[in-house]
Amino acid sequence: MFKDFKPVLGILLRFIIIYLVLLFAYQFYLNGSKFSGLDSFSTMIANRVSALQNSIGYPTSLYNDIENEQVWFYVKSQYATRMVEGCNAVSVMILFVSFIFAFYKGAKTFLFVAAGLIALYMMNLLRITGLNIVMVDHKEYGKMFHDFIFPAIIYGSVIVLWLIWIKFFALKHENS
Template sequence: MKKYLILYKPFLLFLAVFFLTYIVLTFLYQNYLNSFEENKTDSITKMVGKNTEQVLLLFVDDAAIEESTAHPYMKLFYNTKYVARIVEGCNAVSVIILFLSFVIAFSGKLITTVLYIIGGSLVIYLLNVLRIAALSALIFYFPKQEALLHEVLFPLYIYGVVFILWLIWVRKFSRYASNGN
């Protein structure tokens, strides 16, 4: 048994750091969410909604976000039509937590790790806002394709981005990255 612990120590250490980081960050995020009154939208989701509205207004004259008074979400209107809700799960925080946990578990030099976490989180946030804007427009024009767009294509898009960021991290910046090759 000791032989296997020594043999698989890097992998076991990665798993321990990954899951510990994920659990701690998820716990902190859950406490943040619990600080809001029932049926009130959290401020990160509001910000995602506002940023989505700003992106849509670059392309159409009539896009709007409105906070629901009865539920914790933002209503998204595209060309005066109510096309989508932006709920807490749409704000990409859980995806960013997953990204952070992996990068920390495969950490490199401190400054490089911190900069990559900040940069990667910004990339995920911005691409998520663009994802919601594109999804809203596509739902407006292709309402019968909503399930395919929302449940298949756009999750592939956001998780694909995270996977690519992970690959870049491991191959270029982590302590396991090859030097100069």
């Protein structure tokens, strides 16, 4: 009876194991920087966003609120947003990596994961930059963009990458 479900159960089990291992590794990383403010990866993202915004004419400075583990974005001399650990898209990246490796296809899996992580990193930088611009120039739309539009963009990017992986790599027959 379970013989028919064996491939699906294998994929599901691989996904769960990889997801949990990456999640626990990330939590271990976060626990290591618990009392030094925002974690270093999130701080790096904030610095990249600040540099990007400065380069496109949105003068940005950062305030590192170590006690509350957040970084504040001041854009055009006004408070725009704050960066917390959840803004770094690592949880989305963990989900992406787990799914792709669940459908492991050799070396091309590693290449696709690397390309996908770079794409998600760039999308996240653009997402945070876009949110800061919206909050400075059109604050009345800030909640809608923060809660709906920008999450749809980042999760939509993950779904598109998953679909590309499944259609062009994971389910493609080796002979074709």
